[in-house]
Amino acid sequence: MAKVQIDPQPFICTTPTVLVGAMVDGKPNFMAVAWCGVVNSTPPMVSVAIRPARYTLKGIRETMEFSVNVPSTGLAKEADYCGIVSGAKVDKVSVCKFKIFYGNLKNAPLIEQCPVNLACKVERILELDSHQLIIGRVEETHITEACLTDGKPDIRKIKPLIFAAAAPAEYFAFGKSVGKSYLIGKELVEKRSGLSGQTFRLNQAEGQQ
Numbered sequence: 001m002a003k004v005q006i007d008p009q010p011f012i013c014t015t016p017t018v019l020v021g022a023m024v025d026g027k028p029n030f031m032a033v034a035w036c037g038v039v040n041s042t043p044p045m046v047s048v049a050i051r052p053a054r055y056t057l058k059g060i061r062e063t064m065e066f067s068v069n070v071p072s073t074g075l076a077k078e079a080d081y082c083g084i085v086s087g088a089k090v091d092k093v094s095v096c097k098f099k100i101f102y103g104n105l106k107n108a109p110l111i112e113q114c115p116v117n118l119a120c121k122v123e124r125i126l127e128l129d130s131h132q133l134i135i136g137r138v139e140e141t142h143i144t145e146a147c148l149t150d151g152k153p154d155i156r157k158i159k160p161l162i163f164a165a166a167a168p169a170e171y172f173a174f175g176k177s178v179g180k181s182y183l184i185g186k187e188l189v190e191k192r193s194g195l196s197g198q199t200f201r202l203n204q205a206e207g208q209q
């Protein structure tokens with residue numbers, strides 16, 4: 001298969017689009033972040049990569065708390081707006097008509113309209129080059145009740161907003177399932193190792209991230 005080498009870049013094609021919130025100069029502010037990831041399960045931690053010039057970063061560094069709000073596709077316009085204007089100049093909460101609520105972390109403003117909200121305490125800050133990597137310990141996870149099925153978060157109801165980095169960058173909706181994780185590969189495991197389905201199920205925990 002012919003390949004073409006392009007400039008080295010962190011092109012992993014898609015990432016989530018989240019709204020990172022902080023209290024800045026005494027008021028809640030949100031910025032769009034595409035460079036967001038999960039970095040630890042116990043205790044639960046996420047990371048967000050933020051350029052030093054962002055107004056939101058000032059609040060995160062001052063209070064050492066922040067939030068990660070997952071917008072659904074219906075909030076694409078508001079999420080984009082939070083990524084093109086700075087809270088240093090406008091009150092994004094008022095323009096976007098966000099309803100704000102708080103859990104126990106009073107410096108981690110949460111957006112009611114977003115189906116998933118994480119309230120985080122800063123665990124570590126890694127000063128890279130263009131970005132600072134904020135690693136946050138997730139203290140609280142809130143989910144809109146209507147986005148649960150049998151008490152568990154349902155991605156089809158959450159409808160996360162996917163960011164595709166390819167130029168021109170664009171937002172996408174969650175697509176169709178192509179198979180169950182930790183199961184679709186089972187056929188190859190069995191073929192290679194001769195393990196029965198039963199034995200494979202016992203070993204499945206090894207597949208955790």
Ligand SMILES: Cc1cc2nc3c(=O)[nH]c(=O)nc-3n(C[C@H](O)[C@H](O)[C@H](O)COP(=O)(O)O)c2cc1C
Binds near residue numbers: 049163
């Ligand atoms: C979809 C999208 C994703 C973005 N991702 C990031 C990001 O990961 N890190 C970052 O520093 N800026 C990112 N930005 C830019 C900031 O959201 C933007 O500069 C914003 O206006 C900063 O707001 P603030 O000054 O109120 O903090 C993104 C913008 C968009 C539209």
